[in-house]
Amino acid sequence: MTSIKSMITGYVISELKTSDGKALMRIAKPFDSLLGNFIVMLETLFKGIDTKFPPPSPSKIVDTSGNYVNLTFPTPLNAYGIPLGWRVDAESGDILLRRNEPTDWGIMVGSDDSPTTISFWRLVSPYPHGKDAGYMNYLGSTVSEPEFDGTSVKFTIQRLIVNEADVSQVVKEVGLIAREYNTWTRFLIARDVLPAPITMPPKSLLEVTIVLEGLLAPYQIYYRKDYGIGNESSRRSIV
Amino acid sequence: MTHELLLRGQSESGPGIELSMTIEKQMQKQQVEMKGISMEIDITLKDEKGNIVNQVKAPGNSFLLNFMRMLYAVLRATSYGAFACERVKTTESYTIEGQTTQYSRELAGIQAWAIKEDDSHGIVIGTGTKTVAPDDAWLDSQIKNGFSSGQMLYLASDVSNTEIVGSDAHIYLKRSFINHSGSDITVTESGVAVWNVSPSSYQLIIRDLIPPVNVPNDYTLDVQYTISVLI
Numbered sequence: 030m031t032s033i034k035s036m037i038t039g040y041v042i043s044e045l046k047t048s049d050g051k052a053l054m055r056i057a058k059p060f061d062s063l064l065g066n067f068i069v070m071l072e073t074l075f076k077g078i079d080t081k082f083p084p085p086s087p088s089k090i091v092d093t094s095g096n097y098v099n100l101t102f103p104t105p106l107n108a109y110g111i112p113l114g115w116r117v118d119a120e121s122g123d124i125l126l127r128r129n130e131p132t133d134w135g136i137m138v139g140s141d142d143s144p145t146t147i148s149f150w151r152l153v154s155p156y157p158h159g160k161d162a163g164y165m166n167y168l169g170s171t172v173s174e175p176e177f178d179g180t181s182v183k184f185t186i187q188r189l190i191v192n193e194a195d196v197s198q199v200v201k202e203v204g205l206i207a208r209e210y211n212t213w214t215r216f217l218i219a220r221d222v223l224p225a226p227i228t229m230p231p232k233s234l235l236e237v238t239i240v241l242e243g244l245l246a247p248y249q250i251y252y253r254k255d256y257g258i259g260n261e262s263s264r265r266s267i268v
Numbered sequence: 269m270t271h272e273l274l275l276r277g278q279s280e281s282g283p284g285i286e287l288s289m290t291i292e293k294q295m296q297k298q299q300v301e302m303k304g305i306s307m308e309i310d311i312t313l314k315d316e317k318g319n320i321v322n323q324v325k326a327p328g329n330s331f332l333l334n335f336m337r338m339l340y341a342v343l344r345a346t347s348y349g350a351f352a353c354e355r356v357k358t359t360e361s362y363t364i365e366g367q368t369t370q371y372s373r374e375l376a377g378i379q380a381w382a383i384k385e386d387d388s389h390g391i392v393i394g395t396g397t398k399t400v401a402p403d404d405a406w407l408d409s410q411i412k413n414g415f416s417s418g419q420m421l422y423l424a425s426d427v428s429n430t431e432i433v434g435s436d437a438h439i440y441l442k443r444s445f446i447n448h449s450g451s452d453i454t455v456t457e458s459g460v461a462v463w464n465v466s467p468s469s470y471q472l473i474i475r476d477l478i479p480p481v482n483v484p485n486d487y488t489l490d491v492q493y494t495i496s497v498l499i
Binding site: 035064065068076078081087088117118183184243 | 304305307332333337340345346353383432496
């Protein structure tokens with residue numbers, strides 16, 4: 030096995046806060062559970078569509094209902110381009126509900142800690158969007174633009190989650206669920222089990238930050254000491 | 269992480285006592301091997317009869333900034349830099365014996381495959397030796413498609429279906445290059461370029477310096493990238 034010197038990796042930071050934003054605890058772990066669906070997504074992107082020279086059909090992803098489906102591309106609108114992609118930056122659950130749209134995508138959390146396997150297609154025990162026991166109130170997501178600090182380039186996907194129930198609820202798993210732009214097909218691309226469960230007291234907040242980081246050649250970085258945001262270096266620029 | 273604990277009490281006969289205690293715990297630090305998307309390169313040299321002459325496996329060292337820009341654009345279904353993530357319908361035409369026929373062509377994706385003799389994207393190779401930099405925009409010195417001196421014939425560049433084996437999921441990007449130039453060519457660099465179909469542009473997302481491979485006339489060089497994630 031040859032050594033790998035460049036890779037796309039990342040880390041997950043879960044920070045528990047009181048209702049007024051005071052930090053109670055913080056857990057960071059490597060983001061080490063990109064799934065088979067992620068590679069299928071790349072494959073689909075790399076093949077694309079060409080009606081003149083049709084590429085071979087891409088593989089099928091497994092959506093969050095367990096169905097094998099091809100990712101699709103938006104219907105063309107004459108000569109005008111429209112977005113193609115798979116969003117992970119979910120709006121708040123309440124806004125999605127108001128628009129009568131599904132709320133089960135973006136960063137989501139659950140209460141199961143079964144080890145992840147490459148073929149996982151859903152969180153094992155997710156908290157759906159809601160405000161009662163057994164639910165979490167998912168607020169909006171933010172995605173930062175890629176930043177290059179001289180040795181790596183990274184961008185973050187962040188979401189605030191509130192336990193509105195009157196009871197404590199335990200979070201053990203974090204998932205990243207992409208949404209196909211046009212069809213609303215939803216599919217899990219990453220799932221991580223937290224190194225220790227986080228018990229969220231009533232009305233507390235959980236801020237989940239997923240940092241996708243490209244460790245770029247010719248730098249040889251195998252390890253990071255601290256997976257905290259604010260791991261500054263001397264050079265930083267938007268790329 | 270700091271927890272502050274304040275305890276108050278008061279006896280019946282005297283003033284109250286107040287105990288203040290601060291418990292400090294160091295920020296959690298971890299040092300573990302990281303996982304994620306990685307890649308390897310397999311390089312195979314074959315003689316004119318198809319016999320394998322040399323095989324080299326090299327680490328894929330060089331995801332470029334463009335790879336992350338592409339990921340960002342795709343995961344937000346937005347435009348970012350040169351990556352626009354659009355699907356388009358264009359009108360093209362061909363003429364046979366004076367008759368021009370128009371047809372529509374639909375395109376989408378950020379394509380990493382390419383047809384034979386198209387050296388604008390897919391796997392590309394070169395003779396450059398400049399150290400890889402994250403913001404490299406292209407190979408240092410690309411070998412162009414052709415039969416002239418210093419050129420090699422580019423066959424089709426393919427993207428495989430996803431394979432899941434054990435705890436690993438991967439795709440292969442493959443391409444063969446034939447040297448019909450009449451003299452040896454030493455290949456020292458390779459990369460993966462993609463075609464962002466709308467607006468049309470070609471972007472290098474991976475570039476590697478590889479162990480130099482001397483390709484004699486009429487020999488074939490196979491280059492395969494394996495991009496994988498491992499749980």
